[in-house]
Amino acid sequence: PGMTGIQLLQQLRQSGSELGIIVITAFGTIDQAVEALKLGADDFLTKPLDLDAIREAVFRVLERQRLSLTHDTELSHFHGIVGKSQAMQSLFHDASRLAKSDAPILILGESGTGKELLARAIHQESSRHEAPFVPVNCASIPADLMESEFFGHVKGAFTGANEARKGLFHSAQGGSLFLDEIGEMPINLQAKLLRALQEKTVRPVGGEREEPVDVRIIAATHRHLEKEIEQENFRSDLFYRLETFSLRIPPLRERGTDIEHLVFALIDKHAEAQGKQIEQIEPEALNSLLNYSYPGNVRELENAIMRAVTLSEAGVLQHQDLPERLREQSSQQKSSTDTTPTLSGEVLPGTQIPAPAPARWPSLEEVEKRYIRKVLEATGGNKRRTAEVLGIARRTLYRRLEDSEE
Structure with a gap:
């Protein structure tokens, strides 16, 4: 009451509603349809309405929403890994393609970037997903036990070998063996790993015959293996065998606005795990989470959020709940700059303001509008590309642009 259907439609869309809307009128014109x-x-x-026409219209709306939801989910997640940035989208695309083969894969990335998560995702995407995924950290196995751990041993192979034992290759039969920190593997064992890759057989310690194995190798390291080769710590032939298909996980600092999605996804994850409901985040806490440098990457971010959720009270995540290093960097940034940080930690043009009092910062809505305009300028006014960069539907972008012009 008190407004037309077009006015109601306008109000719903301006409020951010993503409801499917079908406009029905007794006096329809082409102009009205275009406007709606x-x-x-x-x-x-x-x-007059035709029931079949209504049924078809409702079906079309529901199908569009289903496809949109599926597309958004595919864009922002890869088997539980969150990432909408161009770097992560490219990584998801390449990982999905490589998962379809049985070739060895080498995952490169700094500590804490999620190398094991990506390896698990590749396994889940592959035809081997129903078989075991066996992770092993090469740095955690004593050098004198490593050969036995990987290839197994026969009874009496060495002192204490009172019975035969299968190795990790046998445990991963039909599936994937993830060798984390492969740069830590002793060079004498690297030769045996290379042989296992080439021949698809292993010989248990003390054994006299080769045993066939069907295992896909996914290796990972944070080291520069080329330098390790120069220092004769890593075999070049093994490196070239693994490096044929390599994937690099970008550090968190190179992932742009992914950190925003990660912050909220991880808060939800740990709140649910702890049976809590986080209804509010202090602005200062959110600012610290979004603008910290995270040398420990996603692992450090997740640990910080797990701690904050654990310490939170009354559904509020406060600045004091964060680790001290995050709070300290935030206070240093506030005292050393008089510009307004955006959600991604960049500085927007034309936002010079006195920094000491957060109460004087622009509202989140104002920062969002400026950020959208900045991305639009960077894409040369290309709205489709702008929507992709922002990770939103084009319809949502048009609505927010209209709001910013009011």
């Missing part, structure tokens, strides 16, 4: 669709209606019907 431009304002965000999903379909436009005129009376």
Whole structure:
């Protein structure tokens, strides 16, 4: 009451509602239909109504929403790994393609970037997903036990070998063996690993015959293996065998606005795990989480959020709940700059303001509008590309641009 259907449609879309909307009118014209669709209606019907037409219109709206939801989920997640940035989208694409083969893969990345998560995701995406995924950290196994751990041993092979034992290759039969920190593997064992890769057989310690194995190798390291080769700590032939298909996980500092999605996804994850409900985040706490440098990458971010959720009270995540190093860097940034940080930690043009009092900062809505305009400028006014960069639907972008012009 008190407004037209077009006005109601406008109000719903301006409020951010993603509801499917079908406009029904007794006096439909082409101009009205065009206006309704431009304002965000999903379909436009005129009376008298035909039940089949209504059914088809509802089906079309539901199908579009299903496809949109599926597309958004595929874009932002890869088997539980969150990432909407261009770097992560490219990584997901390459990982998905490589998962379809049985070739060895080498995952490169700094500590804490999620190398094991990516290895698990590749396994889940592959035809081997119903077989075991066996992770092993090469740095955690004593050098004198490593050969037995990987290839197994026969009874009496060495002192204490009172019975035969299968190795990790046998445990991963039909599946994937993840060799984390492969740069720590002793060079004498590297030769035997290379033989296992080439021949698809292993010989248990003390054994006299080769045993066939069907295992896909996924290796990972934070080291520069080329330098290790120069120092004769890593075999070049093994490196070239693994490096044919390599994936690099970018550090968190190179992932742009991914940190925003990660912060909220991890808060939800740990709140649910602890049976808590986080209803509010102090602005200062959010600012610290978004602008910290994270030398420990996603692992450090997750640990910080797990701690904060654990310490939170009354559904509020406060600045004091964060680790001291995050709070300290935040206070140093505030005292050393008089510019306004954006959600991604960049500085927007034209936002010079006195920094000491957070209460004087622009509202989140103002920062969002400026950020959208900045991305739009960077893409040369290309709205499709802008929507992709922001990780939102084009319809949502149009609505927010209209809001910013009011």
